[in-house]
Amino acid sequence: xxxxxxxxxxxxxxxxxxxxxxxxxxxxxxxxxxxxxxxxxxxxxxxxxxxxxxxxxxxxxxxxxxxxxxxxxxxxxxxxxxxxxxxxxxxxxxxxxxxxxxxxxxxxxxxxxxxxxxxxxxxxxxxxxxxxxxxxxxxxxxxxxxxxxxxxxxxxxxxxxxxxxxxxxxxxxxxxxxxxxxxxxxxxxxxxxxxxxxxxxxxxxxxxxxxxxxxxxxxxxxxxxxxxxxxxxxxxxxxxxxxxxxxxxxxxxxxxxxxxxxxxxxxxxxxxxxxxxxxxxxxxxxxxxxxxxxxxxxxxxxxxxxxxxxxxxxxxxxxxxxxxxxxxxxxxxxxxxxxxxxxxxxxx
Amino acid sequence: xxxxxxxxxxxxxxxxxxxxxxxxxxxxxxxxxxxxxxxxxxxxxxxxxxxxxxxxxxxxxxxxxxxxxxxxxxxxxxxxxxxxxxxxxxxxxxxxxxxxxxxxxxxxxxxxxxxxxxxxxxxxxxxxxxxxxxxxxxxxxxxxxxxxxxxxxxxxxxxxxxxxxxxxxxxxxxxxxxxxxxxxxxxxxxxxxxxxxxxxxxxxxxxxxxxxxxxxxxxxxxxxxxxxxxxxxxxxxxxxxxxxxxxxxxxxxxxxxxxx
Numbered sequence: 001x002x003x004x005x006x007x008x009x010x011x012x013x014x015x016x017x018x019x020x021x022x023x024x025x026x027x028x029x030x031x032x033x034x035x036x037x038x039x040x041x042x043x044x045x046x047x048x049x050x051x052x053x054x055x056x057x058x059x060x061x062x063x064x065x066x067x068x069x070x071x072x073x074x075x076x077x078x079x080x081x082x083x084x085x086x087x088x089x090x091x092x093x094x095x096x097x098x099x100x101x102x103x104x105x106x107x108x109x110x111x112x113x114x115x116x117x118x119x120x121x122x123x124x125x126x127x128x129x130x131x132x133x134x135x136x137x138x139x140x141x142x143x144x145x146x147x148x149x150x151x152x153x154x155x156x157x158x159x160x161x162x163x164x165x166x167x168x169x170x171x172x173x174x175x176x177x178x179x180x181x182x183x184x185x186x187x188x189x190x191x192x193x194x195x196x197x198x199x200x201x202x203x204x205x206x207x208x209x210x211x212x213x214x215x216x217x218x219x220x221x222x223x224x225x226x227x228x229x230x231x232x233x234x235x236x237x238x239x240x241x242x243x244x245x246x247x248x249x250x251x252x253x254x255x256x257x258x259x260x261x262x263x264x265x266x267x268x269x270x271x272x273x274x275x276x277x278x279x280x281x282x283x284x285x286x287x288x289x290x291x292x293x294x295x296x297x298x299x300x301x302x303x304x305x306x307x308x309x310x311x312x313x314x315x316x317x318x319x320x321x322x323x324x325x326x327x328x329x330x331x332x333x334x335x336x337x338x339x340x341x342x343x344x345x346x347x348x
Numbered sequence: 349x350x351x352x353x354x355x356x357x358x359x360x361x362x363x364x365x366x367x368x369x370x371x372x373x374x375x376x377x378x379x380x381x382x383x384x385x386x387x388x389x390x391x392x393x394x395x396x397x398x399x400x401x402x403x404x405x406x407x408x409x410x411x412x413x414x415x416x417x418x419x420x421x422x423x424x425x426x427x428x429x430x431x432x433x434x435x436x437x438x439x440x441x442x443x444x445x446x447x448x449x450x451x452x453x454x455x456x457x458x459x460x461x462x463x464x465x466x467x468x469x470x471x472x473x474x475x476x477x478x479x480x481x482x483x484x485x486x487x488x489x490x491x492x493x494x495x496x497x498x499x500x501x502x503x504x505x506x507x508x509x510x511x512x513x514x515x516x517x518x519x520x521x522x523x524x525x526x527x528x529x530x531x532x533x534x535x536x537x538x539x540x541x542x543x544x545x546x547x548x549x550x551x552x553x554x555x556x557x558x559x560x561x562x563x564x565x566x567x568x569x570x571x572x573x574x575x576x577x578x579x580x581x582x583x584x585x586x587x588x589x590x591x592x593x594x595x596x597x598x599x600x601x602x603x604x605x606x607x608x
Binding site: 101103104105108128129130134136137140141144145146147149158162163164168169170174176213214215216218228232265269275281282301307310315324326327328329330332338342346 | 362364365367368370377453454455458477478480481482483484485486487488489490491492493494497498499500501502504514518519520521522523524525526527528529532537538539573574575576577578579580581582583586587589590591592593594595596597598599601602605606607608
């Protein structure tokens with residue numbers, strides 16, 4: 001049962017909303033209409049990261065209002081860009097280069113101040129490196145138990161998330177007053193980035209110091225689609241035998257398909273491919289239209305990252321490889337012959 | 349410089365090679381009679397702590413490690429993994445016995461760890477980036493938040509010099525380097541190191557090392573859970589696919605499925 005004070009507030013809010021509410025609003029549950037979502041969005045060097053809009057999509061599933069938040073230097077124009085995305089009521093921005101690198105030591109207190117000021121019920125971010133690093137620290141400051149990497153929303157307090165490398169699906173109900181959530185990007189496609197008209201507002205800046213100093217970064221430069229959001233992914237494993245073979249076979253196949261390149265842990269550990277390309281429980285989760293892999297046996301940890309792909313195709317010389325149990329299309333054969341042939345035929 | 353007092357929290361989980369099964373009542377994953385071992389990321393933490401100690405032998409500028417404490421909050425059998433941690437090189441173990449049915453959430457573990465950090469006067473906590481059962485990836489960051497210490501998550505290299513800690517961390521698209529001063533919290537990524545196997549003599553020695561048994565009540569902790577498990581289900585099974593004979597077969601099947 002709800003405490004008396006809360007139910008009376010609910011009743012008051014409910015009657016207020018009944019007058020103003022348009023009939024088009026989704027009704028997921030009686031209380032869903034009172035959700036107010038704070039979506040933590042990402043920018044990098046003044047460039048908005050559209051993948052982080054998954055948080056907004058999750059917010060729309062909760063019903064209620066959505067406020068987007070972004071911080072960093074030169075962020076006002078990013079805020080304007082975000083404001084055009086559908087479903088956002090307001091964009092709060094904090095202009096300060098102290099937030100450019102997303103350091104959780106100062107970013108978490110920044111979020112706390114803005115969340116407390118707005119009295120939000122849900123705080124959502126993408127389950128990206130940024131979200132994974134920052135949100136649990138925020139949760140601890142808010143004394144709330146975060147719900148990580150959700151794939152579905154059942155109601156305003158009930159969420160679905162994979163556990164055990166995706167081998168089980170857990171539904172949890174949160175009793176926290178503020179729900180801090182990270183969302184799996186592939187489960188919440190970004191909203192349309194045109195047609196919205198959110199209000200812009202400057203947020204509060206507590207100017208907390210960060211005890212951590214950002215020194216440098218080394219990012220992989222690539223013209224290919226982003227692995228996390230690509231329509232097609234080609235992925236290579238230990239079967240490619242060497243970095244030379246990986247670099248010789250995989251990029252042309254990716255180019256022929258317009259695909260991103262991924263890799264198994266074995267391929268990454270052996271130095272065939274960069275760490276950031278790893279698909280799996282501890283790497284990236286992908287769910288493209290086509291996941292075409294070669295030389296990957298299909299360990300539990302790899303399947304965790306790709307088994308929600310629409311179509312899975314596999315080339316492997318071992319007919320007993322577990323990958324064939326999840327592949328829609330399987331070809332038993334030597335990848336050193338099959339990949340070049342496939343690449344040639346796809347180009348035609 | 350003052351010396352390092354390292355705390356390494358470890359978790360007992362179902363072995364990574366076992367395919368978990370959901371129980372019939374759909375309340376949890378079946379854990380009875382299933383092989384358990386140390387969470388793989390935690391093996392990296394303990395290995396790293398021991399390597400930091402070993403550096404001292406090669407570089408006089410390397411920090412002195414005064415103490416490595418392995419910690420676990422879990423069922424009685426968690427002491428097995430604490431013994432493993434001690435066989436790898438931890439000096440002591442602390443075990444807070446928590447029955448499986450009372451398992452803590454990451455926030456609860458972080459609150460407990462904060463008290464352990466105070467008690468053990470730790471100035472460096474190395475945790476795994478996530479446990480492979482719950483896959484939450486929260487505890488280290490929460491602990492850093494509660495302690496108001498700097499954090500470096502998903503570390504692939506840790507360099508400690510004169511109180512300054514430099515960490516290379518794995519991020520989307522590559523790596524970044526951070527610098528902070530002790531005390532701090534670091535979480536490990538798979539690339540950090542290659543954990544050693546405990547040798548038989550070290551396993552025998554580990555049996556004689558100190559292992560303190562404690563309870564949640566000893567730390568005066570409120571362990572009320574915030575999340576209620578509504579249900580646990582099997583993921584939807586994928587429909588059986590087809591094997592094709594050749595590359596042409598693959599292309600035409602992919603076209604048929606609308607993937608090309």
